[in-house]
Amino acid sequence: MNSPLIDAAALNSLLGSERPPVVLDVRWVVGTGTDRAAFDAGHIPGAQFIDLDTQLAAPAGSGGRHPIPSAAAFEESMRAAGVNAASAVVVYDGGPATSAARAWWLLRYFGHRDVRVLDGGYSYWAASGFGIETLSATPERGDFSATAGSARTLEIDDVLSFPGTLIDARARERYLGEVEPVDPVAGHIPGAVNRPTIDNVGADGRFLGADELKDALARLVGDSPVAVYCGSGVTAAHQILALELAGYEAALYPGSWSGWITDPSRPRE
Numbered sequence: 670m671n672s673p674l675i676d677a678a679a680l681n682s683l684l685g686s687e688r689p690p691v692v693l694d695v696r697w698v699v700g701t702g703t704d705r706a707a708f709d710a711g712h713i714p715g716a717q718f719i720d721l722d723t724q725l726a727a728p729a730g731s732g733g734r735h736p737i738p739s740a741a742a743f744e745e746s747m748r749a750a751g752v753n754a755a756s757a758v759v760v761y762d763g764g765p766a767t768s769a770a771r772a773w774w775l776l777r778y779f780g781h782r783d784v785r786v787l788d789g790g791y792s793y794w795a796a797s798g799f800g801i802e803t804l805s806a807t808p809e810r811g812d813f814s815a816t817a818g819s820a821r822t823l824e825i826d827d828v829l830s831f832p833g834t835l836i837d838a839r840a841r842e843r844y845l846g847e848v849e850p851v852d853p854v855a856g857h858i859p860g861a862v863n864r865p866t867i868d869n870v871g872a873d874g875r876f877l878g879a880d881e882l883k884d885a886l887a888r889l890v891g892d893s894p895v896a897v898y899c900g901s902g903v904t905a906a907h908q909i910l911a912l913e914l915a916g917y918e919a920a921l922y923p924g925s926w927s928g929w930i931t932d933p934s935r936p937r938e
Contacts, residue, residue, distance in 0.1 A: 672785070672914070673773060673784075673785055673786055673910055673913055673914070674785060674786055674787075674788040674876060674910075674914070675759055675785040675786070675787055675788065676787075676788050676789075677787065677788075677789065677793055677794045677797045677799055678797070680692075680713075680759055680787055680794075680799075681797075681799045681800070683757070683759075684713075684714060684715065688757070689715065690756065690757035690758055690759045691717070691750065691751050691752050691753075691756045691757070691758045691759070691808075691811070692713050692715055692716040692717070692758075692759050692760075692761070693716065693717055693718075693719045693750060693758065693759070693760045693761070693772055694708050694712050694713065694716040694717065694718045694719065694761060694762070694791070695719045695721055695725070695760055695761065695762045695768045695769045695771065695772045696708055696718075696762045696763050696768065696791065697721040697722070697762060697768040697903075698763075699767075699851065699900070699903075699904070700850060700851060702721075702722050703720045703721055703722050703723075704763070705718060705720070707763060707791075708805075709803065710803065711791075711795070711801045711802070711803055712791070712801065712802060712803070712805070713761065713787075713791065713794060713799075713800075713801070713802075714800050714801070714802045715802075715806075716761075716805070717750040717751060717805065717808060718805065719746065719750060719760075719772060721735075721768055721771060721772075721903070722735070724738070724742075724743075724746040725738065725743075725746075725771050725772055725775055726738055726901075726902075727739060727742070729927075730931075731924075731928065731931045731932075732923065732924050732928050733901050733902060733923070733924040733925055733926075733927035733928030733929075733931070734851075734852075734900070734901035734927040734928075735771075735901040735902050735903055735927075736902075736923060736924065736928070737775070737778070737817075737822075737902070737923050738775070740779060740815040740816060740817050741815070743775060743779055743815050744779070744813060744814060744815035747776070747781075747811060747813045747815070748810055748811040748812065748813055749810065749811075750808065750811070751808030751809055751810065751811045752776075752781070752811040752813040753811040753812050753813055754781075754812055754813055754814065755783075756781075756783065756811065756813070757783045757784075757785075758776060758781065758783060758784040758785070759784070759785050759786075759787055760772040760773050760776075760784065760785075760786055760787070761786065761787035761790045761791055761794070762790050762791065763790050763791050763792055764789050764790030764791060764792035764793055764874035765789065765790060765867075765869075765870040765874035765875070765876075765907075766786050766787070766788070766789075766790055766870075766874075766876075766907055766910070767866055767903065767904045767907045768903060768904075769786050769787065769790065770786055770903075770904075770906040770907040770909070770910045771902075771903045771906045772784075773785070773786045773906065773910060774820060774906035774909060774910075774921065775906075777819055777820045778817065778818070778819055778820035778822075779815035779816060779817055779819065780814070780815060780816045780819045781813060781815075782819075786910060788875045788876055789873060789874045789875040790874060792874055793873060793874060793875060820921070821918065821919070821920035821921070822920055822921050822922070822923055823896040823898075823920045823921065823922040825922070825924055825928065825929070828858060828896075828898075828922055828929070829858075829859065829860070829936075831894070831896050832893075832894060833890075833893040833894030833895055833896065834862060834889065834890045834891070834893045834894070834895050834896075835858065835860055835861040835862070835896050835897075835898070835922075836861065836862055836863070836864050836889070836890075836895065836896070836897045836898075836908060836919075837857050837858065837861040837862065837863050837864070837898060837899070837926075838864060838865065838866045838897055838898065838899040838904050838905045838907065838908040839857075839863070839865065839866075839899050839900055839904070839926070840865050840867070841863055841865055843855070843900070844857045844861075844863040844865075845857075845863075846938075851900055851901075851927075852900060852926060852927050852930060853930070854930040854937065856937040856938055857926065857937070857938055858898065858926070858929055858936075858937070858938070859936050859937070859938045861898070861938075862889060864886070864889055864908065866899070866904045866907045866908055866911075868885070869882065869907065869908065869911035876910075876911065876914060877911075879914050879915060879916075882911055882912075882914050882915040883915040883916055885915075886911070886912060886915045886917065887915070890912075890917065894920075895912060895917050895918075895919040895920070896919060896920040896921070896922055897909055897912070897919050897920070897921055897922070898921070898922040898924075898925040898926060898929075899925050899926070900925055900926050900927055901925050901926075901927045901928075902921060902922070902923045902924065902925045902928075905921055905922070905925060906921065909921060
């Protein structure tokens with residue numbers, strides 16, 4: 670694969686092929702959580718719903734609101750959704766991929782490389798006039814085996830000494846501590862720079878072109894190593910995807926701001 674993205678027309682073509690991809694619907698909204706109702710109201714044909722809060726995260730705690738799930742738990746979720754070791758997988762959300770990117774990153778972290786994000790998500794799919802269904806069949810169980818560690822992470826003890834650019838992917842007002850609608854403490858990790866995930870997409874919810882992303886991110890990052898965090902490690906994956914489109918390989922700090930503030934002795938700005 671040359672890109673972590675797939676457009677709606679290409680996915681529609683693949684769904685009619687002899688070996689269609691496994692399609693995972695990861696609709697979720699910051700602040701309100703999993704959006705199963707949207708899936709039931711209409712989804713891409715053959716898609717399986719994935720609950721971000723319970724299947725793409727471990728229980729909240731010192732690791733933040735959405736810690737990385739265990740290999741065993743993630744493996745079970747993917748097998749139940751029909752993912753095989755040899756499956757091509759396409760993940761999507763309502764658009765603009767802020768939650769779908771979490772599934773994309775986790776699949777890669779646990780060793781599955783053939784995974785792409787539907788650019789523009791369900792909104793763009795529906796606007797393009799492609800098929801929609803409301804029923805969901807139980808797929809044949811998959812054989813995917815999860816092994817952690819195939820994508821880079823940044824441990825909490827290494828955050829302040831990270832020898833590169835640490836990007837905070839939240840909205841600007843949350844980074845500045847002017848408003849905090851989700852976590853009990855406002856602010857950001859000392860030394861972090863801000864690049865809101867929404868800056869990575871256009872008005873249609875699709876990612877900006879690789880050259881445009883590269884120009885913008887190069888001004889922020891230069892040639893330094895890159896790590897990303899957000900509120901709980903969800904939308905940071907969207908930033909990592911944008912960085913990959915621009916030619917950077919970035920690490921994720923999984924605990925993100927919600928994990929950082931569980932210890933009041935950790936510095937904040």
